[in-house]
Amino acid sequence: xxxxxxxxxxxxxxxxxxxxxxxxxxxxxxxxxxxxxxxxxxxxxxxxxxxxxxxxxxxxxxxxxxxxxxxxxxxxxxxxxxxxxxxxxxxxxxxxxxxxxxxxxxxxxxxxxxxxxxxxxxxxxxxxxxxxxxxxxxxxxxxxxxxxxxxxxxxxxxxxxxxxxxxxxxxxxxxxxxxxxxxxxxxxxxxxxxxxxxxxxxxxxxxxxxxxxxxxxxxxxxxxxxxxxxxxxxxxxxxxxxxxxxxxxxxxxxxxxxxxxxxxxxxxxxxxxxxxxxxxxxxxxxxxxxxxxxxxxxxxxxxxxxxxxxxxxxxxxxxxxxxxxxxxxxxxxxxxxxxxxxxxxxxxxxxxxxxxxxxxxxxxxxxxxxxxxxxxxxxxxxxxxxxxxxxxxxxxxxxxxxxxxxxxxxxxxxxxxxxxxxxxxxxxxxxxxxxxxxxxxxxxxxxxxxxxxxxxxxxxxxxx
Numbered sequence: 001x002x003x004x005x006x007x008x009x010x011x012x013x014x015x016x017x018x019x020x021x022x023x024x025x026x027x028x029x030x031x032x033x034x035x036x037x038x039x040x041x042x043x044x045x046x047x048x049x050x051x052x053x054x055x056x057x058x059x060x061x062x063x064x065x066x067x068x069x070x071x072x073x074x075x076x077x078x079x080x081x082x083x084x085x086x087x088x089x090x091x092x093x094x095x096x097x098x099x100x101x102x103x104x105x106x107x108x109x110x111x112x113x114x115x116x117x118x119x120x121x122x123x124x125x126x127x128x129x130x131x132x133x134x135x136x137x138x139x140x141x142x143x144x145x146x147x148x149x150x151x152x153x154x155x156x157x158x159x160x161x162x163x164x165x166x167x168x169x170x171x172x173x174x175x176x177x178x179x180x181x182x183x184x185x186x187x188x189x190x191x192x193x194x195x196x197x198x199x200x201x202x203x204x205x206x207x208x209x210x211x212x213x214x215x216x217x218x219x220x221x222x223x224x225x226x227x228x229x230x231x232x233x234x235x236x237x238x239x240x241x242x243x244x245x246x247x248x249x250x251x252x253x254x255x256x257x258x259x260x261x262x263x264x265x266x267x268x269x270x271x272x273x274x275x276x277x278x279x280x281x282x283x284x285x286x287x288x289x290x291x292x293x294x295x296x297x298x299x300x301x302x303x304x305x306x307x308x309x310x311x312x313x314x315x316x317x318x319x320x321x322x323x324x325x326x327x328x329x330x331x332x333x334x335x336x337x338x339x340x341x342x343x344x345x346x347x348x349x350x351x352x353x354x355x356x357x358x359x360x361x362x363x364x365x366x367x368x369x370x371x372x373x374x375x376x377x378x379x380x381x382x383x384x385x386x387x388x389x390x391x392x393x394x395x396x397x398x399x400x401x402x403x404x405x406x407x408x409x410x411x412x413x414x415x416x417x418x419x420x421x422x423x424x425x426x427x428x429x430x431x432x433x434x435x436x437x438x439x440x441x442x443x444x445x446x447x448x449x450x451x452x453x454x455x456x457x458x459x460x461x462x463x464x
Contacts, residue, residue, distance in 0.1 A: 003127050005090040007031045009119030014110060016102025019076055019213070020063060025098035027080070029115060032091040034125040037274060038084060042072045044097040053081065055272035055295040061288035065269055075100040078268030078288070083111035085271050086181025089120060090127060106189035106213035108264055112182050130302045132279035133313055138294045145283075145290040147266075149298070152280040154178075159263040159283045165193070167217050167245030171259035181267065187253045188260035191215035194222065194247070215257065216247040266291055273298050311445040312345060312352045312426050320344050320354075322389065330398045331385060336362045339382035340425075343389050351393075353386030355423040364419065374417040379452050380408060383442045386425040391438045391460050400463055406437070407457035415451040422446065427456070436460045 013028040032039070038053035049070035051057065060066035064076040080101055084092060086108065104110040137148040160172040175185060190213070197216055227240065240247070254260055266283050269291030277298070283290075304310045320342035322330070327340055345352035357374055364372040384405050392398035417423060427442040437459045444452040 005034050005123040005125050005127050006088060006120050007033075007036075007091040007123060008089065008115060009121050012114045012118035014102060014104065014114050016104045018098060018100030019103035019106075021098065021100045023098050023100070025096060025100060025102045027101055028095040029118060030093040030095060031121075032093045034091060034123045036091040036093070038081060038092055038094070038271060040067070040074045040077070040094045040096055042074065042097075042099075043095050045072055053077070053272060054274060055292060055299050058272065058292050061292055065272075065288050065292065073099055076103065077101055078265050079104070079106075079108045080111050080268075081271040082181070082264045082268030083108040083115060083186065085267050085276075086178060086186060087112060087115055087120060088178055088276070089115065090276070091123070103190075103213050106215075107187050107261065108181075108185070108268075109187040112186045116182075127276055129278050130273065130275040130298070130305065132277070132298075132301075136279075136294075136297060136301065138290060138297055140290050140293075143285070143287065143290065145285045145287060147281065147283045147286060147290055147294045149279040149281045149294075152278060154280075155277050156280040157263050157266055157283070158280070159259050159266060159286060161259050161262055161285055163193075163285070165217065165219050167219060168258055171256040173256055173259045173263055175263055175267070185260050185264050185267070188257045188264055189213065189215055189250065189253070190261055191217060191258045193217045193219045195219065215250055215252070215261075217258070218245050218247060262286055270295050270298070272296075273302060275302055308426060308428055308441055308443050309450060311448045311450075312424055314344060314352075314354065314422070314424055318344065321346055327389065330392050331388060332402060333385060337381070338385070339378060340385045340389075343386070346390060346393065349429040351386055351390035351425075351427050353382075353389065353425045355382045355425070357417055357419055357421045357423060359419040361419075372419055374421075374423075376411075376413045376452065379413070379417060379423070379444055380411065380454060382423065383425050383427065383444060383452070383454060384408075384456060384458070387427045387438070387440045387442060387456055387458060390427060390429075390440070391433065391458055394433055395460065401460045402463055403458050403460050405456060405458045407455075409455045409457075411452070411454040413452050415446065415449055417444075417446060417451055423451070430455070 008029060008031050011028055011030045013026055015026050018025055040051040042049055049072040051067050051069040051072055051074050057067040057069045059068040065078045066073055066075040132149055132151050135150050139146045155178050156176055158174040162170040194216055266286050272295040322343035324341055339355055340353045341356050342354045344354055363375055367375050388403035391403055392401055395401055424445040427440045430439040430441055440456045442454050443450055
């Protein structure tokens, strides 16, 4: 099946209490159009304000991830978002009638089941991945947290936790592919230590917590009186310490369930990036604060990449899509006005071309011969020829067409181009090609530095 965007076939509603508010909340997942992404809508507030799932909208990470936009907040969002990412669903509207999502069983399992029952359908636009091209890392020295991502053809996540707890020990798990999320990660529930549980109860922070939606790790000696107090708080007849060193409220789904739940949280929080990711993420002792900071770091790279101002990665060892002979079969230009040496990357809406600048170029004989600089007009011409390859690629017989440029706008020359430089041109369509007319935004790079940029309009016409 093609890798297209996905939504759900029909609306589905879940009901539960918020972990911290204790209030019953209804959450309805609804289908959404392409490029909608994930959005929450507070149906209980005047005007039904929308809240976009965006790292820049995070306002609190103390006991979960909380967003705020348009004067409205929504809390504890990470488990529902993890379910959407784990099912490769791209576009969903989530209507909620309270300030916090229901905690359900403390995992993503019930969200996954509801979404699968609603049905998942493919939409008519391809997914636009953020493909990580360089190592990215984040470290919080105070909390001893480290998160790193490296390039990968798939989205993978590896989590390791170590809280100096003899009960938990050191745990780790790797999600090798997103399609394993439902079976390997979704059922892993949130956990806390007994001393944290007491603090939360004493500060009235987990009004919706009970013995069914969290694993409680017992990290100290506990007297019977203390257990009796907990049973009263949790409204359970009897609370005991199981042999695994946890309260007897639940049986572990996996021996390393805490590590898997931390991985679940990483997946949910990195949904704040706003794009499906291709990278291998390694997280040591992750938490919501670090997850969100890492998502913000990735988002900056994503914005740079999508602005077009990110230099393409050029590997001279990789065979080109079009070498000079193939280019001459498409473009009518010849020496000294054939200014592109090869095309190394191309899709329906972008192209990357290479120009090797040498001292043997004719124009260097008269253009500042004592301090040779490639003329700006020839840089534009080389960029135009690169764009011409993209436009001519839309017809089955490009050798029978010519490309004429109708308009050049927003031209900026930022750095000199001199002999020995390798010019990398990247052009992207600004809108679909209509009636043979294409509008493109182009950047020229030497290494990672932009040397020139422009907007171009061109039309292809059939040869007379």
